[in-house]
Amino acid sequence: MTDRTALGEFEHHVLLAVLRLGNEAFTAPIVEELESRTGRSVAPAAVYIALRRLEKRGLVASDLRTDDSAGSKRERRFVQVTEAAIRQLREARTDFHSLWDGLDALGEAQS
Template sequence: MSRDVLGELEHQVLLALLRCGADAYTAPLVLELEARTGRSVSTAAVYVSLRRLEDKGLVTSELRSPGAEGGRDRRHFVLTDEGEVRLREARTTLLRLWDGVEPRLDEAP
């Protein structure tokens, strides 16, 4: 049975989610992605990716009230065991693809 391939943003969102841990909701994920990629990241694009990842069973979410600090409820996301497996698989695949090509990239054009 074939598995859905992770898109670039989905892969990045899973990594940001892993870094942010238990307090992962959309805003901190966007900040983490922008800091790590050096690019502007759309909140809407991250939210759509999170919902897609949830549909794939790679993340779960729950709506939490802000508690004492006030404000509106936030949807927090957590990486599932399957999400961790998929990240490991993606990492292994990328390392295999990079194996042996670094010297070619170091050559002057």
């Protein structure tokens, strides 16, 4: 049975991008951060959907603010990671380290 509380890979990436962006996290910069860090093309709609899903789960909180950074005075939905998300990210990092433990030589042997 699937654990519905576990983070999917893309959700994990989105949360980490939001953390990196701090107070400037809304869809467009998140897309740019993901693309620059992963080297993959990211659809803004995918980020928007992931953010809504994460907010529903209590892993991000959002608020509408006026973004006047480019002089547009446009209202945008800014997001921030919650403490619950930080706990889940830490648990996921621990799990990955545990799974990789003892396999470090695997990557070196195949080089």
